[in-house]
Amino acid sequence: MKNKNIEHIISLSNDLRWQIGDEFHDNLAEGIYADAAEIVKDSVHKTDEKNKLRLDARIDKIITSKIWGFPIMFLILALVLWLTIIGANYPSSMLAGLLLDTVHPALKAFASSIGMPWWLDGFLIDGVYLAVAWVIAVMLPPMAIFFPLFTLLEDFGYLPRVAFNLDHLFKLSGAHGKQALTMSMGFGCNAAGVVATRIIDSPRERLIAIITNNFSLCNGRWPTQILIATIFVGAVVPNSFSSIASLSAVIGIAILGIFFMFLVSWALSKTVLKGEVSTFNLELPPYRPPRFWKTIYTSLIDRTIIVLWRAIVFAAPAGAVIWLISNVYLGDQSMAAWLISSLDGFGFLLGLNGVILVAYIVAIPANEIVIPTILMLTVLVTGIDGGAGAGVMFELDSVSATGDVLRAGGWTLLTAINLMLFSLLHNPCSTTIYTIYKETKSVKWTVVASILPVIMGFIVTFLVAQIWRLFI
Amino acid sequence: MNTYNPITALLIFLAISVFAYLLFRPYKGWYWLIKTNSKSNGKIVVEDILKLLYHSENANKHLNLNDIIRTLKTNDTLIVDSINKMAAHELIFMEGDAVKLTKSGSDYALRIVRAHRLWEKFLAEKTGFDRAEWHERAERKEHELTKDETDILASKLGNPQFDPHGDPIPTNTGKIAKIKGTALSELTVDTIGRIIHIKDKPDIIYKQILAEKIHIGSLIRVVDKTASRIVFHSEGESFVLAPIIAGNITVSILEKDVVVEENLARLSILKEGETAKIIGISKEIRGESRRRLLDLGFVKGADVRLDLLNPLGEPNAFLIKGTSIALRNNQASKILIKKV
Numbered sequence: 001m002k003n004k005n006i007e008h009i010i011s012l013s014n015d016l017r018w019q020i021g022d023e024f025h026d027n028l029a030e031g032i033y034a035d036a037a038e039i040v041k042d043s044v045h046k047t048d049e050k051n052k053l054r055l056d057a058r059i060d061k062i063i064t065s066k067i068w069g070f071p072i073m074f075l076i077l078a079l080v081l082w083l084t085i086i087g088a089n090y091p092s093s094m095l096a097g098l099l100l101d102t103v104h105p106a107l108k109a110f111a112s113s114i115g116m117p118w119w120l121d122g123f124l125i126d127g128v129y130l131a132v133a134w135v136i137a138v139m140l141p142p143m144a145i146f147f148p149l150f151t152l153l154e155d156f157g158y159l160p161r162v163a164f165n166l167d168h169l170f171k172l173s174g175a176h177g178k179q180a181l182t183m184s185m186g187f188g189c190n191a192a193g194v195v196a197t198r199i200i201d202s203p204r205e206r207l208i209a210i211i212t213n214n215f216s217l218c219n220g221r222w223p224t225q226i227l228i229a230t231i232f233v234g235a236v237v238p239n240s241f242s243s244i245a246s247l248s249a250v251i252g253i254a255i256l257g258i259f260f261m262f263l264v265s266w267a268l269s270k271t272v273l274k275g276e277v278s279t280f281n282l283e284l285p286p287y288r289p290p291r292f293w294k295t296i297y298t299s300l301i302d303r304t305i306i307v308l309w310r311a312i313v314f315a316a317p318a319g320a321v322i323w324l325i326s327n328v329y330l331g332d333q334s335m336a337a338w339l340i341s342s343l344d345g346f347g348f349l350l351g352l353n354g355v356i357l358v359a360y361i362v363a364i365p366a367n368e369i370v371i372p373t374i375l376m377l378t379v380l381v382t383g384i385d386g387g388a389g390a391g392v393m394f395e396l397d398s399v400s401a402t403g404d405v406l407r408a409g410g411w412t413l414l415t416a417i418n419l420m421l422f423s424l425l426h427n428p429c430s431t432t433i434y435t436i437y438k439e440t441k442s443v444k445w446t447v448v449a450s451i452l453p454v455i456m457g458f459i460v461t462f463l464v465a466q467i468w469r470l471f472i
Numbered sequence: 473m474n475t476y477n478p479i480t481a482l483l484i485f486l487a488i489s490v491f492a493y494l495l496f497r498p499y500k501g502w503y504w505l506i507k508t509n510s511k512s513n514g515k516i517v518v519e520d521i522l523k524l525l526y527h528s529e530n531a532n533k534h535l536n537l538n539d540i541i542r543t544l545k546t547n548d549t550l551i552v553d554s555i556n557k558m559a560a561h562e563l564i565f566m567e568g569d570a571v572k573l574t575k576s577g578s579d580y581a582l583r584i585v586r587a588h589r590l591w592e593k594f595l596a597e598k599t600g601f602d603r604a605e606w607h608e609r610a611e612r613k614e615h616e617l618t619k620d621e622t623d624i625l626a627s628k629l630g631n632p633q634f635d636p637h638g639d640p641i642p643t644n645t646g647k648i649a650k651i652k653g654t655a656l657s658e659l660t661v662d663t664i665g666r667i668i669h670i671k672d673k674p675d676i677i678y679k680q681i682l683a684e685k686i687h688i689g690s691l692i693r694v695v696d697k698t699a700s701r702i703v704f705h706s707e708g709e710s711f712v713l714a715p716i717i718a719g720n721i722t723v724s725i726l727e728k729d730v731v732v733e734e735n736l737a738r739l740s741i742l743k744e745g746e747t748a749k750i751i752g753i754s755k756e757i758r759g760e761s762r763r764r765l766l767d768l769g770f771v772k773g774a775d776v777r778l779d780l781l782n783p784l785g786e787p788n789a790f791l792i793k794g795t796s797i798a799l800r801n802n803q804a805s806k807i808l809i810k811k812v
Contacts, residue, residue: 014631014643017631025630026762029766030752030753030766030771030772031772033766033771033772034771034772034773034774037769037771037773037774037793038773057779060779060780060796061780064780064781064782064783065783066783069783070783164780164782164787164789164798165782165783165784166784167782167784167786167787167798167800168782168784168785168786168787169784171786171800177787177798201764203600204600271498274600274601274602274605275599275600275601276599276600277598277599277600277759277760278600279760279761279764280761280787280799280800280803281764281765281768281797281798281799281803282787282789282797282798283768283795283796283797283798284779284780284789284795284796284797284798285795285796348476349476349481462481462485463482463485465478466478466479466481466482466485467478469478470478470479
């Protein structure tokens with residue numbers, strides 16, 4: 001009996017819903033919103049809003065003007081990057097001096113004094129410790145400069161205006177204007193850039209921003225680009241132009257990265273991401289003086305330390321692997337030599353070599369240790385003098401000495417150019433991959449974001465190598 | 473490395489790229505064709521025939537076997553086989569040479585129509601697919617949804633009455649809401665009405681209507697009508713359509729004494745410094761986007777002012793409730809305002 005009653009009520013409610021029609025629910029919701037707005041208008045009084053608005057409007061007029069908007073934007077971005085790269089040099093070399101040149105020998109001396117077996121000492125100190133120390137020395141200073149600067153701009157209210165100015169360009173490739181910000185953040189660190197995509201509230205555009213963030217040349221890759229460009233690109237032009245030539249090569253690579261970012265955004269939004277929900281709105285908050293100390297504190301804690309911690313967690317096993325493959329022998333060859341010779345053919349096709357490919361495989365955890373690994377492996381397989389021993393990463397103080405080692409490893413201008421391209425177009429570091437998984441909660445998108453750039457890297461370097469060999 | 477030659481390498485690469493393109497290009501790639509073909513069985517053909525018969529019986533047309541073969545682009549023997557099978561299952565019967573639906577056949581057809589329209593509604597509300605794609609995707613999905621899945625989908629969408637084109641969605645008991653309207657091409661000058669339905673077939677005409685940015689729910693007023701064209705005003709803009717296109721738009725005529733907001737316009741036409749009052753958001757903005765706009769304060773009665781022009785043309789920022797919000801032109805054109 002009771003059941004019958006309930007069924008009756010349900011069918012009655014269905015009938016009634018049918019009579020009311022589809023629009024009732026919407027109209028009701030909108031009515032409530034509108035009523036709430038009326039009530040607020042009558043009961044909340046604001047004072048002194050006018051003056052503040054007028055100043056805001058004045059700043060906005062300049063920052064978003066046709067003439068000044070874009071130059072101001074590029075100037076600020078260039079300034080931030082310059083401060084980061086140049087400013088980070090000093091603390092970086094101090095940290096390197098401390099962790100690599102002082103603590104490392106001290107640890108080695110201590111290990112031998114207590115009679116630690118050579119393999120344990122190599123594994124722990126030359127492998128794990130060295131990789132972690134390297135990542136901290138190279139990664140910490142630029143991040144500690146870049147993130148606070150960026151957060152200050154954000155706090156001031158400038159960054160939403162950048163998104164406003166650039167949105168149309170991003171719309172053409174199916175992306176969101178705020179991707180301009182996450183992309184810039186990616187110049188500091190891709191993992192932080194991926195976290196920053198939280199400001200994009202439209203699901204489709206957020207995925208696009210996450211997957212394409214890797215095309216921003218990050219802090220771990222700037223030094224590689226600069227070093228290789230200085231050694232090889234700078235050398236082909238007369239001495240007086242060499243610094244300009246190498247600088248433009250690095251900037252060219254960064255711009256190429258932005259181009260690929262747009263291209264891939266466009267392709268993704270037209271294919272696999274077509275069905276994701278897309279919404280747009282952009283709030284331009286009022287300007288306010290940045291809260292300096294609070295900003296510094298939160299950007300260090302929220303961004304720098306978290307990213308650094310993840311990098312350390314991933315770098316430690318990488319250091320172990322690097323040491324192991326150079327010291328574990330299969331027959332009469334070390335694993336590293338064996339890997340290198342088996343990848344040499346493929347590397348040649350791409351205009352690279354086995355050493356570079358192996359270095360990129362073992363250095364997935366951090367782009368910072370690519371160059372030291374390449375140097376160590378080159379010395380290992382060519383058998384030339386120098387270096388610090390099998391499995392011990394090193395860097396040389398002088399750029400020309402580094403160049404000599406690389407040339408002895410068979411490097412040409414083509415190798416250098418393709419290394420620069422491959423450094424731009426390869427899988428994100430494992431910190432970033434892990435962060436992408438954390439943010440998307442999807443294995444599928446994590447795999448796409450990791451594999452897609454490597455495939456593009458293979459294709460681009462392959463084409464460059466073939467065309468180079470045909471014509472030069 | 474002896475056999476290496478850059479040209480051979482490039483040629484091999486080219487061959488692989490062409491092959492991959494043929495395999496995976498959208499819709500026509502071999503991989504997709506094989507994938508869909510393996511699924512394309514008799515069921516789809518049967519259901520397509522049922523749907524075709526249902527729609528033509530609604531329009532009081534009766535089809536014979538030849539009409540069916542001509543309209544459906546499947547191979548002829550498959551159609552003949554299916555029709556025999558359907559007759560055996562008492563879904564259809566022959567009257568003279570006309571093929572007609574039985575009661576159970578028309579129930580079946582109704583279920584497919586329900587699945588199709590519900591899926592279109594779902595695509596419109598919950599996904600980001602472009603509206604030009606809804607119909608085609610629903611054409612495929614309607615054969616995959618079971619009755620239970622359709623019912624679940626319906627209740628998740630809040631048992632909607634109409635699909636995004638304004639077509640009624642049958643209930644699971646087969647009830648259909650009536651469209652009470654007149655074709656736009658039949659209206660006389662000075663009639664005021666509201667667009668309630670836009671036919672999604674044939675494709676060419678539908679895409680043309682979409683391109684004109686005409687949408688369901690907008691008020692229109694016919695201002696001129698000749699044999700070759702119909703001119704009407706809607707939301708502050710003037711539209712000119714050929715009668716054949718206007719025939720695919722259904723309008724519900726409003727009584728003369730209904731108060732119609734005059735001087736309605738779209739937010740996108742606002743110029744710098746001008747102020748207006750918001751009248752509402754077009755039904756074309758749905759789901760998440762609509763809620764977001766309401767949250768931001770784009771509600772009936774709110775004052776809005778064009779705050780900032782964008783150096784690249786869009787998005788422009790509008791000042792609403794003391795906050796500056798940037799909207800792209802395609803959004804701003806769907807917010808209705810009245811200038812003050």
